[in-house]
Every structure is written in structure tokens, then in C-alpha cells.
Amino acid sequence: MELGLSLGESSRTSFTFLDKGNTNKMNNKGFGFCMGLGLSSTLNASEAERKENGGNEREERNEKRVSAECIVTQPLQLDLLPLAPVPRNNSSQGLPWLSENGNSEAGSTGQLGGSVRGFDVNMFPSTEDVEDGAAVSSPNSTVSSFQIDFNIYKSGSGNKRDSETAGLNDVDAERTSSRASDDDENGSSRKKLRLSKEQSAYLEDSFKEHNTLNPKQKLALAKQLSLRPRQVEVWFQNRRARTKLKQTEVDCEYLKRCCDTLNEENRRLQKEISELRALKTSHPFYMQLPATTLTMCPSCERVATTTNSTTNNNHHNNSNTSAENSTTTTTTTTNNNTPIASAFSLTKPRFYPFVHPHPHQSAAPS
DNA sequence: TAAGAAAACCTAATTACTTCA
DNA sequence: CGTGAAGTAATTAGGTTTTCT
Structure with missing residues (x-):
């Protein structure tokens, strides 16, 4: 079992156990922060090499252990090798x-x-x-x-x-x-x-x-x-x-940038909260809407409003209206209707139904 | 079969040396 | 020429795994 922690663009995340069907559920825009926990079966390369080398059992085990480590570090593996090719004699083909x-x-x-x-x-x-x-x-x-x-x-x-x-x-x-x-x-x-x-x-x-x-x-x-x-x-x-030191430096830089992004997002959200409070003060009837479930439109990735008594058009028939989500919390869904943490979608624009009625919405509050 | 010693390997931290601006 | 910083070879300490008795 492996625990992988990767920093980088989520679209490029290359954990083997994440690659299989999960990466497309990530937010492909902006920064990504991915943690993976899963089983790995990618020891075949070392296995083949061992057979070629005719190594003993200890070598096999050591290589397997090392290979498992490599899987974790590979997504951001640095290429610190010299750019210029090493001149070789004709007789030195390969390692x-x-x-x-x-x-x-x-x-x-x-x-x-x-x-x-x-x-x-x-x-x-x-x-x-x-x-x-x-x-x-x-x-x-x-x-x-x-x-x-x-x-x-x-x-x-x-x-x-x-x-x-x-x-x-x-x-x-x-x-x-x-x-x-x-x-x-x-x-x-x-x-x-x-x-x-x-x-x-x-x-x-x-x-x-x-x-x-x-x-x-x-x-x-x-x-x-x-x-x-x-x-x-x-x-x-x-x-x-x-290599590890370099990688740590890269990770630190990336974390700094992520931190900056989140701080900026936080400031923006605080500002929005202030604006909404001001809006509530000036137009209190906006806040008397029935309990609302916000769902993400799979095709246009915009938030649609689903009230308990509201019917959607066909475009949003797949909206999640289960009991556990029929609260005022925002549930973000992907193209597969699989909920993911909304924290990964911080950079997505937010739509407030009373401010920006969704075009697919049949009955938008005025 | 369980336990412990030994060996081999690893990482992390540190030291010591070399090179260069 | 002296010096400090950076790079890196080498050492040390401690951990893990496997093998052997």
C-alpha cells in the first residue's frame, strides 16, 4: 500500500493508482494538490530487469522496495541530468x-x-x-x-x-x-x-x-x-x-503559490460575504427562498439551483437530489456525477442563483 | 517455529574538502 | 592572496529487511 503526495498540476498527476480512471475527475484547471492512497502493482519493470540480470532474491526484494518508492516520487521527478550527451566510444553501448x-x-x-x-x-x-x-x-x-x-x-x-x-x-x-x-x-x-x-x-x-x-x-x-x-x-x-532536496525545494515553491492562491481566494470570499450581507440588509426578501440545493451542471459546469419543489428541464434531470444532499450545502458533481471535494474547485466561478439565474433554470427567482 | 544476531541496504544529517567568485 | 559560499565526497547514526543459526 502506498501513500502518495504530489504537488503539481493535477492534470499531470501520474500516480499509477490514480491514473486509472480518477484523474479526469480532478479539476484540470489551475493548481492541483493530490494525495493518493492505494495499492500498486507496478513492479514489473524491476522484475523484468531482475530476470535479465539474474540477480538473487535479495536483490529482487530490494529492487521491489525501491521501485515502490519510485512510484511515489516519479510524478515530479526532476531531470537533473546534464544536457549534453556523454561522449562514448563505439564500444560502450549502453549500461x-x-x-x-x-x-x-x-x-x-x-x-x-x-x-x-x-x-x-x-x-x-x-x-x-x-x-x-x-x-x-x-x-x-x-x-x-x-x-x-x-x-x-x-x-x-x-x-x-x-x-x-x-x-x-x-x-x-x-x-x-x-x-x-x-x-x-x-x-x-x-x-x-x-x-x-x-x-x-x-x-x-x-x-x-x-x-x-x-x-x-x-x-x-x-x-x-x-x-x-x-x-x-x-x-x-x-x-x-x-534529487530529493531539489524536489523539496520545488514542492515548497509550489506550496507557496498554492498558499497565495488560497489566500487570495479567501479574501475574495470574505469580500463576497460582506457584499451578500449588505445585499441581505438592503433586500431581505432575497433570503426568504426555500431550501435550495446547488448542483453543478455536468455539461456547462455551472451551478444550478434545485429547490425541493422546483422541476428542472431535461438538461438537469440528473441533478443530485438525494436526501443527503437536499440541504443548503453546495454539492459539486463531475461528469460522472461523482461528488468531489469542493475545495478542489476553489478557482471555479461561483454563481448565486439570485444574482445570476442559470440559463437552464426553468424558474429563476426574480 | 520463534527469537536473536548479523549482514546489507537505505535515509538523513553532518563533516570535510574543493572550487570559485 | 585571503575568504566565504556553494557543491559534493565521505562519514556517522539509526532504521528496515532478509538470512542464518
Whole structure:
């Protein structure tokens, strides 16, 4: 069961459990504020991916849990990805977990074996890879189809020049080497490693595909980018945090606007109340009408008056005149005659039968 | 079968470092 | 050159879920 809270234009609300037949009942004009509570069965995407990855049961469950969260956050999902596409080598088609052929191990080990060494700002994750199992190649490895040709970063006699070719300036190259040595000398000090543009771009691409990683994806990315799996994990955690922060800011802005709108509406209503009171004082007979039920005309969305003794024309034969609504309260109906909270229709114009007789009304008070 | 420990993962908050104006 | 703000990698604390004994 999910509880979704979305801010945005109600017409664009994309909760899966709200999409099915309910969105058209919302007010499609102006701001929307939607809360959804329902069951979701939209885990098929992750399920298919899991089958493709051959993940274990834990991964399945984790992905399902994550996917359920994504459903809630998706309606206002921000696209924080870089606009410019990440340049890729021909051999790097897609992300590792999107691989259709995950067993081309020769290419994997062949490229990763030494091509990345001069590229990363970090040490090659040999020890942790062993701990996490990344260094152990398997026939099911998904790394191979995600090959980035890091040969341009390959270290050697032309290290500096290669770094420049790859977009790394002298500072980057210097930093890379100095940090590597620092890590060697003092492993206890806290290092703030700056990811390269290429690394960040690929992580962004990965995040675009999946904002969470299963262990296999994490290891594949770490190996591909020559990062420690922990670094990839941390990057995704921070990335999710940034996304959420941005989303919160957007939500706050939207709430402010909603608040302003409601305040304005409130002022307008207060003014109307004052005017009506003044009108009642000057023309008291207007207020001696019988008990009236206000219903919304389904076609023209205007309020029609239905007194207990009044007959409507055919256009309004469907007006709700049940006992529970035969009070002086205003009942707003939709095209399906389903009552919705009138609070969602605050921006709709209000019609007072004694001020604006409805054209469909057969007997409008004069 | 129930209970508890351990592992893995997550979020949220915070720290620490880097970059830049 | 020094400095503060912003961005972000990394750490920490605490929670949840699953697995194992």
C-alpha cells in the first residue's frame, strides 16, 4: 500500500493508482494538490530487469522496495541530468545492466586490465574489489557491454599529454597522481576525491536508468569507472539526496503559490460575504427562498439551483437530489456525477442563483 | 517455529574538502 | 592572496529487511 503526495498540476498527476480512471475527475484547471492512497502493482519493470540480470532474491526484494518508492516520487521527478550527451566510444553501448549479452568476458578483462589506471583520480580498487567480489570475473559479468574506451587515459610515458587529450587538464592530472600517492602514504586521512567529468557523466547516465543499484550493477559501474564500489554507492546515495532536496525545494515553491492562491481566494470570499450581507440588509426578501440545493451542471459546469419543489428541464434531470444532499450545502458533481471535494474547485466561478439565474433554470427567482 | 544476531541496504544529517567568485 | 559560499565526497547514526543459526 502506498501513500502518495504530489504537488503539481493535477492534470499531470501520474500516480499509477490514480491514473486509472480518477484523474479526469480532478479539476484540470489551475493548481492541483493530490494525495493518493492505494495499492500498486507496478513492479514489473524491476522484475523484468531482475530476470535479465539474474540477480538473487535479495536483490529482487530490494529492487521491489525501491521501485515502490519510485512510484511515489516519479510524478515530479526532476531531470537533473546534464544536457549534453556523454561522449562514448563505439564500444560502450549502453549500461552494463542493460546488456543483452553479458558474457563477453574477454573484452571486459582485456580493457579493464590496464587501460583505466592512468585515468582515475583514485587508486585502482584492487583490495576492495576483491572484498566485494568485483575482481572475480564470472561468465555472467555484465561489465563487458559497458566498456568505455579508457585507453585514451592510459598511463605511461605520455601520461600528461593523454590526460589533456581526455579532457583532463594539468591540474587534474597532477591531482590524480598526488592523490594516489597520498592514499598510499596515509590511508587514514579523509580524502575528498573529485570525480572527473567523465565519471560523473557516466554515473549520471546510470542514475538516469536506475536511481538505485543492485550489487551487480554497483560492481560493474565501479569496475568500469575504476572506482571503489563504496564510492559508487555513496555517489548514488548523495545523488538521491540531492534529487530529493531539489524536489523539496520545488514542492515548497509550489506550496507557496498554492498558499497565495488560497489566500487570495479567501479574501475574495470574505469580500463576497460582506457584499451578500449588505445585499441581505438592503433586500431581505432575497433570503426568504426555500431550501435550495446547488448542483453543478455536468455539461456547462455551472451551478444550478434545485429547490425541493422546483422541476428542472431535461438538461438537469440528473441533478443530485438525494436526501443527503437536499440541504443548503453546495454539492459539486463531475461528469460522472461523482461528488468531489469542493475545495478542489476553489478557482471555479461561483454563481448565486439570485444574482445570476442559470440559463437552464426553468424558474429563476426574480 | 520463534527469537536473536548479523549482514546489507537505505535515509538523513553532518563533516570535510574543493572550487570559485 | 585571503575568504566565504556553494557543491559534493565521505562519514556517522539509526532504521528496515532478509538470512542464518
